Amino acid sequence: MLPILLLILTVSACNDSPYMQGKRLYTVRCANCHMEDGTGLSRLIPPLATSKLMGGAAMACVIANGLRDTIFRDSVYLPREMPAFKGLSSTEVTNIINYINHTWHKPFTETTILEVEEALKACP
């Protein structure tokens, strides 16, 4: 019984991100466009891994307020807008940011709720 339990724990530990709420929120709010694997869709929806917003709290404003006609990748204009997710708390935004950065940005540094709250206050 014990080996089976250990195996289950090992498998679940290997598969799961430490940011489970972030993962769930990403799946529900973000993955329809950015896809489960974060690769986006051609030149319509940008991939996350190569975004300049990766790595810290900088993406908090984009998640909370969206983007409109300002999405570029390299020099290519992407005609889509990104919807705002105004209903998210700063904790939820933090969890999404940490899930995204942990999954697609190396080296990973954890973003704190305080950093996100500061970033949200400074949104244009």
Place this chain on the structure above:
Amino acid sequence: MNKFCCLFITAWVTVVMLLSCKSPNEDLPYLGQTTQADGKTVHHKVGNFSHYNQDSVLVTNKSLADKVIVADFFFTSCPSICPKVIREMMKIQEAFKDEPMVTFLSFTIDPKRDDVARLKLYADNLGIDQSRWYFLTGDKDATFDLANTFFVAAFEDKDAPGGFDHSGKIILVDKEGHVRSFSEGTDPSTTPKLINDIRRLVDLYKANQK
């Protein structure tokens, strides 16, 4: 586990696999209601359409009479399921990039915003083969009615993301206008079966030409 046990399990698995496999030559089913008229079997057909594509070319059932159609219903500003469905359409087009018999249609259910220019920009940014994938705009109500004949639900709903509610099915229509298979565009695990069904249908037409 002894040898007999292994043999028994192997035999049992083989029997189950044989029973669950269909012959690759078996005809695809005709989906929808089938009726009898004058002693003949009449299968459900998709409705007539007359829509402009991203190059302002009028596309109709007649202009695609010699094509197998793979279709979905979408809108360019769709914030919910459309990108996932389009990604599956791209996978299917890639699988049939060398098969001119297969044509892809994406009907917009938001023609007010999705004019020809916007559809062109969308297609350009997708980077797909536009010679065999048409993004189509036409009368809104006619498109909603058309979607029903493709067994796709599509209607305006101010509470839905983007203002429209619709299902993400990808539909396979044969040269005669009959619906022969479909996949759930939001579920990538259903795409391989649709690709297989398209291949079977194309092979059937080719076999009948010989």
